Structures are given as C-alpha cells and as structure tokens.
C-alpha cells in the first residue's frame with residue numbers, strides 16, 4: 001500500500017493551506033539579555049546555561065498573591081509545581097485552570113497558574129548531559145545540540161495558546177448523557193503564555209534539511225503510557241507546519257526558563273494545533289522523507305464516531321488545528337449578588353483570531369455583542385466584557401465567538417468517542433441572589 005495517497009488526505013492538505021503569516025510578537029518578547037540574567041540568578045544555577053535543578057515536589061512557595069493556600073494534591077502526583085487554590089486536580093497528572101481566577105487578570109496566564117497535562121512525572125534535567133538530537137532521512141547532516149548551544153541561537157517570542165484537544169470534553173457527556181473516559185475537563189485546559197525559543201527552521205538548516213522532507217516526529221523523554229511497546233511520547237506534524245515562522249523549540253515561558261511541568265528544558269510549540277503536538281521534555285526530532293504514522297496519530301488524534309468516517313489507516317478523522325471556544329471568567333457554577341456587574345470572558349481559535357463575540361444572558365433567546373479588548377493575537381485569545389444588571393434568579397449565560405475565517409460555535413456538536421474538540425456554545429449556570 002502506498003503511503004502517498006494516504007498522506008494526501010484532506011486534513012493535512014487543509015493544514016497546509018491554513019498556514020498563516022505569523023505576526024511575530026517580537027515587541028512583546030523578552031530580550032536575550034534579560035533571559036540570561038534570569039537564568040544566572042536562578043536559585044541553584046551554577047552558571048549561565050546551568051539551569052536550576054527541578055524543584056522537589058511542592059516545596060516552592062507560589063509567587064502569586066492569590067495563592068495563600070494550596071489546593072489538595074493528589075497522592076503520587078505527576079505535577080511538581082504547587083497547585084493554586086481552587087484549581088481542579090482531576091488526576092495525578094492533570095490540573096485545570098479555574099476560570100474565576102482569570103477575572104480581571106492580564107492577557108497571559110502566569111506559569112504557576114497554567115493548566116497541566118502530564119502523562120508522566122517530568123523527567124529530571126541535567127544541563128551537562130541533556131542533548132537534542134536531530135536525525136532522520138529528511139536531513140543530510142544529523143546533529144545534536146547541548147542546552148547552552150540552544151539558548152545561544154537566534155530566538156523569537158510568540159504569544160499564543162496551548163490547549164488540550166480534549167478541552168471541553170465534559171460537555172459531550174452532558175449533551176449526550178453518556179460517560180467518556182479521560183480527563184473530564186470543562187473549559188480550563190487552556191492557557192496563553194509568551195513562549196521564547198529557536199524557530200525549528202533554524203535548527204533544520206543546521207542539519208541541512210532536504211527539500212524532500214515530509215514529516216517531523218518530535219519525541220519527549222517520557223514514555224507514552226498508552227503504547228504497549230513502551231515508546232516515548234511523541235507527536236507528528238507535516239514539514240510545512242514545522243517550518244512555519246512561529247513553530248519553535250521553546251526554552252522560556254513568560255520570561256522564565258521553562259518550568260519542569262511545562263517541559264524543561266525544551267518543548268515544541270506548534271501554534272493552533274492540539275496541546276499534545278506541543279511535546280514537552282524534548283530529546284529527539286526525526287525528520288522523514290516518508291510520512292510517519294505512529295499509533296498515537298493513527299488511533300488517538302482522531303475523531304471517531306458516526307459523523308466521522310474513518311480514512312484508512314487512520315481510525316477516524318485526523319485532528320490538527322483547534323476550534324473556536326469561549327469561556328466566562330466565572331466560577332462553575334457561579335453565585336452573584338443582584339447588582340450591576342461587568343461580565344468578562346475570553347474567546348479563542350486555533351485557526352486565527354477572534355473578530356466577534358456575542359453573549360446571551362437569557363439562555364440563547366437574545367444576543368448582544370461583547371466589547372473586545374486589546375491585545376488580540378491570533379492563536380491566542382481575546383478578552384471581552386459586557387455589562388449586566390441582573391435581578392435575582394437562575395441564569396444560563398452563553399457566549400459565541402467567530403474567528404476571521406468565519407468559524408463560529410454551533411449549538412450542538414456531533415459526538416466523538418474520545419470527546420475531542422468540543423466547540424459548541426456552553427451554558428454557564430449562574431445564580432443571582434437578592
């Protein structure tokens with residue numbers, strides 16, 4: 001069977017045409033000098049480039065002024081950072097952002113507050129022995145880089161979201177009254193940060209990329225728990241995505257060295273793609289002249305269900321880019337006093353930038369435009385607000401966003417067996433007391 005026609009499938013073609021000219025957020029980016037300063041002053045750092053050892057679990061005190069106490073930690077946690085209060089710990093390796101914590105907060109999610117999806121405990125990092133290997137049939141000169149070499153290379157900063165492909169999974173369960181396996185995320189498996197790193201295209205140039213390169217496999221240092229063959233956790237993207245200006249080997253998050261939970265020392269950034277593409281704790285990148293089909297891509301990164309006919313060898317419809325979603329910066333469920341209130345929220349799209357947000361305060365009967373705030377970066381999110389002066393009662397608040405390609409949020413979403421990419425309008429329950 002020829003791989004060629006399989007690779008020509010609609011989704012990957014779509015991914016290729018979807019590639020936008022990225023507006024580099026270099027103005028907002030941290031300077032190299034500043035980064036090196038931070039690195040040098042980190043506790044336990046021996047020298048520039050000698051990054052601090054990962055802090056022992058839960059020993060750090062959080063810098064956030066909201067974190068007076070920590071949320072309960074699941075026994076045997078695979079998350080090393082302290083859990084902010086109110087954050088939802090679904091399992092040993094998952095931490096969901098609670099949206100009320102974002103009320104009136106800045107554009108970026110601070111590192112301590114960023115959601116976590118760890119299949120494993122972050123592997124230990126030793127800057128003296130860690131190497132990034134670039135190899136495969138798609139490069140003429142396979143090579144390796146040390147951490148010091150990586151951070152000495154030209155870098156850019158990109159402000160964008162990372163979002164789990166399963167964000168919103170719970171709304172499938174609620175809409176279809178059917179249980180799903182996997183983390184029961186509401187809408188908090190997303191965060192926006194400023195990511196700094198080396199464009200993958202620069203690394204590939206050093207390895208003398210061939211014009212015939214097709215696919216890129218990015219591999220982490222941890223095992224893929226879903227794979228019985230004990231392979232490492234990995235993701236595959238087409239070469240066109242890997243060569244996009246904003247596809248990075250990231251080593252800094254919001255101006256700090258990448259924290260252990262978020263991929264220290266380096267992670268991939270493929271803006272707009274599902275969270276799992278952004279492989280953490282990278283050790284190896286394989287560039288191939290032939291399409292790479294991993295079990296993960298064939299069987300997990302797919303929509304499986306009656307509305308998604310499988311395209312062999314995929315088990316369903318392959319997913320790449322994230323869809324449009326919206327969330328209120330409110331507790332779930334929320335209880336408010338009957339007084340004028342500035343309702344706030346955020347909307348985002350993996351395919352571009354949000355141009356319009358409509359809000360319904362009456363369960364979908366009438367809609368009003370929300371006011372959009374700056375900044376509004378593509379592949380990140382936009383903050384919005386709307387005035388509300390409610391009388392006591394029970395409410396169902398809804399928000400519906402539209403991106404610059406006209407993608408919007410439907411009322412109902414067809415079922416898929418893994419509960420991926422829920423992009424429907426969500427009803428947020430709110431009680432207003434007198």
Ligand SMILES: Nc1nc2c(c(=O)[nH]1)N[C@H]1C(S)=C(S)[C@@H](COP(=O)(O)O)O[C@H]1N2
Nearest residue numbers: 115116117119164220262275276278279280
């Ligand atoms: N090596 C490795 N990379 C990984 C994962 C993992 O378990 N191991 N989880 C992926 C998934 S499913 C998501 S949603 C994102 C989460 O990134 P974050 O924890 O920094 O928010 O990382 C991705 N990268």
Ligand SMILES: [Mo]
Nearest residue numbers: 117164165275
């Ligand atoms: Mo995820």
